[in-house]
Amino acid sequence: MRRFAVIGLASLAAVSALSVAAEAQSERPLVLRVQPRSFLDPGNVAPVGSLNRYATQPQLSYMTNPPWSNQRERFGESNLPDPIGGPFVGARSPFPLDIDTTGSIR
8 A cells, every 4th residue: 555655655756746847838829821812713613614514324224233233132222112111001010019118028
């Protein structure tokens, strides 16, 4: 126990000595000078006409026909409606309906 107390006091003295040394140093404040600019000057902008047609035909073809298009049911994109949240009578609900007011499930 004594050893722990001595180590604690030594570390406290070291930390306090370091904080005094850090407080003694003084720096000049950082000055940031910004040149004013006219509101008519847009600055760095993209050239006119470079932002239209950014998706070319290969990207559009990939988006409309992805590589998993032959396995759509495996990735949840089947033609039939979802059996859990489907808009028809008899759809299963993943959430139990028997919940007490305390929040526990019966």
